[in-house]
Structures are given as structure tokens and as C-alpha cells.
Amino acid sequence: MSIVKRKWMITLVAGMIGLLLIVPSLIGIRWCRGLLPEQLAAQRWGTDYVQVSCYIAQDQGVGLEQISQIRESLKQSLSEESEDTLWYDVYSSTAETVSVLGKKNGAKNVQRVLVSEQYFRIHAYPLVSGSWLSAADISTQRVVLDEEAAWKLFGSTDIVGQSLTVGNSICEVAGVIQMPENFATRAVQKESSAWLFLLYPDYAASLTQGETPPPITAYEAILPERVSGYGMSLLEKAVGVVTSGGAGEIFDGTSSEAEQDALSGHCLLVQNTGRFSLAKIWDYIFHHTDYILHQEAIPYPTSENAALLVLHRIACLALLTVLGLLLLLFSILFAVLAYRQFWKIQGKRWIRWGKGKFLIYKSHIRKHKEKHTP
DSSP: OOHHHHHHHHHHHHHHHHHHHHHHHHHHHHHHHTSOGGGOGGGGTOTTEEEEEEEEOGGGOOOHHHHHHHHHHHHHHHHHHOTTOOOEEEEEEOOEEEEEEOSSSSEEEEEEEEEOTTHHHHSOOOEEEEOOOOGGGTTTTEEEEEHHHHHHHHSOSOOTTOEEEETTEEEEEEEEEOOOOSHHHHHHHTTOOOEEEEEHHHHHHHSOTTOOOOOEEEEEEEEEOSSTTHHHHHHHHHHTTTSSSSOOEETTOOSOHHHHHHTTTTEEEEEOTTTTSHHHHHHHHHTHHHHHOOOSSOOOOHHHHHHHHHHHHHHHHHHHHHHHHHHHHHHHHHHHHHHHHHHHHHHHHHHHHHHHHHHHHHHHHHHHHHHHOO
16 A cells, blocks of 8 residues: 555544544533433523522531521522512432331331422422422421332332331321432442432421431522622622631632632532533533542532532543544645645646647647648
8 A cells, every 4th residue: 555545544544533533422412411400400490590509518517597597698689689589499418328117128228318398499300109398398297209218118119198217207208209310320329329308397396305407518599690600699698697707619710719718618619500511611621630639528419429420521521522623633634735735746737738738739720720721
């Protein structure tokens, strides 16, 4: 094989590899972006809303009183702009392993999460049977199980209205949900795949004197986004009410360095909306150590850990896309240069050939005229 043919073969192979990298990577990025519906809750309200979260260290001891202070701060800030602004929030505690007694094989260990009454408006897991928890379920000691917990405790998912014992309380099953099934949640949950959700106010009310409920470690809100960063600034201001000095450490850099230093280790603010955008992906690629090296004593819920894994996967696919684009660009550039060189050489040959043919034709015409001229 000649050198020219080898060059063309290398160019063709590079272009094909580039396309094979680009197309699947772009499809994978699109698939990953829609993998976690709980990160897209604000989209149900339109483009003028943003989903923001605050993850709080357990030693801050945040409870219902502090959550009320955050809500009042948000209400006050929003009422200054408009009286009829729509927004909502949810909160939850860190998952804890507890023993639950159902009607099959005795007590089983499940992961219990204490949540607010609107928790499933953001974490809208598909229902298998029954209903989610709501404000109407306060003081009823109702719970929601996932499929794994339902099979462990009852041997069925059609268990709405059944009773089970959680600690010293007898609870009623309100519904059964299907937890997300994807690579990120499977990696995060590992063996802890049985889940139970109980309203935080109900659990707090069931405690005896001297007992305290576990601290609230996750606060999430859907807030208006009148201008870029407006929703995050509202939460930043509100969280400063219940934490020592400042507003928290924020990924997108809306806080000053002094504020971030003041609250280092206390809380972490995250803007969920747009976290898989192109700008955030490149920020992750160039500052990935800030995401990976999580040294503060701030527990992440399953949804946040899963989101970080998805972000990491998207970043890897983005790098493969860039590599594919470079290979494709190389093959196109080489083909253009080779094409120009080909026409530069071949064109001269054709010009010489054309001139020769023209001269022969011109000579033939001249001879023809001489022969027939009297």
C-alpha cells in the first residue's frame, strides 16, 4: 500500500472513530440528564422557577423550629416582591437503619427517612399502590414503603391500610412506591434497598419527654427565579437565620469567600436546576476535586449522591465527545488539505492536457482553412 493510500486510510478510520465516539456520547448525555426526575422538579412549574437545596451538618441540630424560621424568612423576602408568589419546600432527615415489625418473618431492618408532608412533590417516585404522604396524614402515623420493604415485611405490595410497628409506634401503610432503578441509585444504595418514609412531625410527636428527633439535614425548595441567582440568594439569606454566621458554601460561587469560610462545615447550598447544563459540566471537569473531596461533616441524601454520580458520568461522556470531535476535525482537515493538494497537482495536468488539445484543434482548423481556400 502506498503512503498516500495509508494516509487516506488513517483519515477515514479517525473520522469513523470520531463519529462512533460522538453519537453514543451525545445520546448518553441526553439519557443521563433525564435520569433523576427529583432534580427536575422546577421544570413542572416553568422556566421562571428554580430548585435549590441546602444540606446541613447534623451537629447544627436543625429541627422544626429552625425550619419555621427559614420559611418565615423566605415568606418575608418573597412578600416584599409580590404577595401572591407561589413556592413550596420540603425537608428530610438522614436515613437511619431501624427494626420494623410487619406480618412476615418477624422484624426486618429498613432505612427510615423522616420527611415533610410535601416531600413527594419533589421526590415524585412512581406509586405501586396507595398514595403518597400529604398534609392530611399529619397525626395519623401513616408511612410509605418502597417495594423492597413491602415484600420484606408483608410479602406483597398490595398492603394499603396494613399495620406495622416502627419502634414503639404502630403505623399504617399509606402507599408503596417504586424507587429509582438506575446505575447511580444502585451504586449509592448498595445493600440498603428497603425504605420507609414517615412524617417528621408525627415522629417528633410520638417521642417521650426527654427524647429528641434526629436533626433535619436536607432542605429543598422550589423558588421563583426572576433573575439569574435570585432563588439561590433567597435560600442563602434564609439559611443564615439558623446557622452560625453567613450563608453557606455554594458550588456556583454566588457567596463571597468570607461567607464561605464562615460557614465551612455547617451547610452546603446546591442549585439543582441546570446542574447538568454545559457550563456546570465543564465546571465539574476543571474543578472536580471540589466536588469529590467532600471533607465537611455534611450528610448527603441518596438523591444528591446519585446526582453527583450522574454528573460524573456526564462529564466522562462530554470528554469522549470532545475527543471524538477532535478526531473528526483532524480527518476533515486532512481530507481538505489532501484534496487541495490533489487538485493542485491534477489540475495542472488537466490544464496542460486542455492546452494541448486546444492547440491540436486550432492547428486542425488552420489546416482545414488552408486546404479549402482557393
